[in-house]
Amino acid sequence: MRLVYMGSPSEVIAPLESLIKHCQESGDQLVAVVSQPAKPAGRKQTLTDPPVAAFAKEQGLLCLQPIKASDPLFLDELRNLNVDVIITAAYGQILSNAFLAIPKRATINIHPSLLPAYRGAIPVPAALLDGLETTGVTVLFTVKALDAGNIILQKTFPIDPSETAGALTPRLFAESSTLLFEALDKLRDQGFVGDVQDESRVTLCRKIAKTDGAIDWKKDSKTIVNEFRAYQPWPGSYTEREKLRVTVEEMTLIPSISEQLNPGEFYFDKKEKAIIVGTGDSPLAIKRLKNAGSKSVDAASFWNGLKLTGKGQFEVVC
Numbered sequence: 001m002r003l004v005y006m007g008s009p010s011e012v013i014a015p016l017e018s019l020i021k022h023c024q025e026s027g028d029q030l031v032a033v034v035s036q037p038a039k040p041a042g043r044k045q046t047l048t049d050p051p052v053a054a055f056a057k058e059q060g061l062l063c064l065q066p067i068k069a070s071d072p073l074f075l076d077e078l079r080n081l082n083v084d085v086i087i088t089a090a091y092g093q094i095l096s097n098a099f100l101a102i103p104k105r106a107t108i109n110i111h112p113s114l115l116p117a118y119r120g121a122i123p124v125p126a127a128l129l130d131g132l133e134t135t136g137v138t139v140l141f142t143v144k145a146l147d148a149g150n151i152i153l154q155k156t157f158p159i160d161p162s163e164t165a166g167a168l169t170p171r172l173f174a175e176s177s178t179l180l181f182e183a184l185d186k187l188r189d190q191g192f193v194g195d196v197q198d199e200s201r202v203t204l205c206r207k208i209a210k211t212d213g214a215i216d217w218k219k220d221s222k223t224i225v226n227e228f229r230a231y232q233p234w235p236g237s238y239t240e241r242e243k244l245r246v247t248v249e250e251m252t253l254i255p256s257i258s259e260q261l262n263p264g265e266f267y268f269d270k271k272e273k274a275i276i277v278g279t280g281d282s283p284l285a286i287k288r289l290k291n292a293g294s295k296s297v298d299a300a301s302f303w304n305g306l307k308l309t310g311k312g313q314f315e316v317v318c
Contacts, residue, residue, distance in 0.1 A: 001085055001105065003028055003029065003030050003184075004032045007031075007035060008035050008053070011169045012089040014177065015174070016056070020059060021188045023142060031083065032078075033062070033064070035063060036065060036091075037066070049065075060096070069099055075098055075099060077103065087109065089110040089173060106138055106141055107141070108152060114126060114138060114154055114156060115140060116198055116199065116201050118205050119146050121207075124168050125165045125230040125254035134157065135159055137152040137172050137173075137175060139182075142264065150193055153182055153186070154179070154290055155179055157242055161228065162229075164230075165231070173269065208235065213236050214238060214316065215237055215248065215316070217263035218278060220280045221284040224284060225251055225252065225284060228248060238317065239315065241314050247290040251285070253282075254283060257278055259318055261277065261278025261311075267311045274287045275287075
């Protein structure tokens with residue numbers, strides 16, 4: 001089969017790497033990679049390709065980067081490639097009916113959740129916000145409705161209690177490679193249509209805003225830690241002390257601490273080597289922090305820099 005791969009962020013390079021190797025060992029052909037256009041980045045606003053586009057060019061692959069996936073000239077290019085299957089993974093644009101009509105067999109998508117749960121753009125943070133212990137990957141047919149196509153196959157994976165979205169997302173996409181090849185084999189059967197999703201079980205991802213990263217110390221400790229895990233790397237989790245923003249870079253639950261603290265009240269525990277902070281229920285531990293305009297430091301260095309004689313207080317950011 002003639003294949004096209006569509007993706008943009010670094011997390012989805014792993015399945016592309018596996019697809020390249022698959023095509024070298026099989027009769028399938030990867031005829032092009034499609035990614036977002038280059039955008040200004042950094043202080044000098046240098047035009048920079050998305051990670052997938054940069055990787056594809058390093059591999060000598062044809063790389064198409066339309067401003068819009070609905071552009072007629074791009075659609076003509078795609079038609080000329082005589083494509084059987086288009087594979088999408090975090091591409092970042094809505095695909096039109098005209099686009100979906102181009103591949104002879106199908107457009108399919110790699111989605112990091114167990115659909116129909118967590119349809120939408122942020123399934124991994126959404127699963128962490130809900131405190132799930134397992135999640136998964138679904139390969140499905142792409143249709144015009146959001147993540148609503150028939151399921152080709154899916155697999156469940158455990159979530160480590162300390163895993164953040166920044167770690168879980170690339171792991172799930174890396175795990176998807178085997179599923180992708182199984183899905184391609186199923187598509188060789190022209191009669192295969194997959195399994196219809198159960199609409200009664202659909203859940204949708206809400207959008208995350210930059211302000212969601214503000215820590216509300218009045219919430220229970222488990223909710224605060226789940227939010228911390230979900231918001232890495234963006235928007236991150238932060239608080240304030242004496243009007244100075246403090247970014248939290250490592251946070252965990254700590255059941256062994258019995259001391260009662262008010263929400264946001266903190267001290268340094270030498271045994272745990274952590275800043276212990278009060279919440280709406282039990283305290284939690286912070287092991288790495290960063291003051292605005294300063295470098296990242298461990299909890300001991302942060303505490304020593306404060307030179308407090310008693311406990312400190314983090315405020316809720318308004």
